[in-house]
Amino acid sequence: MTRRTVLAGVLAGVLALTTGLALAGCSTGSDEPELKVTGAYLPQPVSDMAAGFLVVQNSGSSADRLTSVTSPLSDDVTIHETKNQQMREVSSFEVPAKGELDLERGGNHIMFMKLKQKPKQGEKVSVELHFEKADPITVDLPVKETTHNPKKQ
Template structure:
C-alpha cells in the first residue's frame, strides 16, 4: 500500500471539506430569495369625471426571486377589474404576473385598475382603500389618494 505525502493528504482533506461545504450552502443562503417580496408605490386615482367609473394607477415591485400573480382587486367603492391596453384597445385581464426582480406598472395609457359601478364618486383629497389579492403573497391593502382629474405624476406612471 502506497502512503500519501503529507501535502497531498492535506490537499485531499481541504478539497473534500470545500466540496461538502458547498453542498449545504444552497439550502440556507437562497431561501429568502425563493419567494415574492412585494411593495406598492405611486398609487393614485384621478378624480373621476363619471359618476359610475374611475381609473387607478400604481406600481407593484417584486424584489423577491419568485414571480407572483395579481388575481383580483377589491374596494368598498365599487367593482374593480384590471385592464391592459393592447393596440390602442382596452381589454380586461383576469390574472397579471408580477415578475421576480421586476415590476407591474399600472399607468395611464397602459395597464390600469378600472373601478366600475361606483357606490360613491371619490373626491380629490380623499383616500380609497383597495385590496390587492395575490396568488402567493395573500392580500395587500393600499390607500389610494384621489388626485385632480388632470394630475400627471412626475415619475413612474
C-alpha cells in the same frame, strides 16, 4: 454529572438551535416574491367609473401574479390591459421576479365600475390587491385631480 458532560449537552443544544435557525432562514427567503406598492393614485372620477394606478415592485427572486382587486368603492373592480389603444379585462398580470408591474395612465390599470360614491380630490380610496402567491396588500389610493399624470410631470 461531570463538567465535561454538561458542557457537551450545552454545546449540542446550541448546535441544534443554530441549525434550526439557519434552516428556518433558508426556507423563508429566496424563493418567495417580496412585494411592495408605490406611486398609487386615483384621478378624481367624472362619471360612475374610475381608474386606479400604481406600481407593484418585486424584490424577490420568484415571480407572482396580481389576480384581483377589491375595494369598498365598487363591487365591480377589474384589471385591464391596454394594447393598441384598446382596453380589455384580463384575469391576471405578472409581477416579474426582481421587476415590477406598472399600472399607469394609457396602459394597464385597475378599473372601478358603478361607483358607490364619487371620491373627491384629497380623499383616499382603499383597495386590496390579491396575488397568486403573496398575501393580499391593502393600499390607499390618494384621489388626485382628474388630469393627474405623474409620468408627464
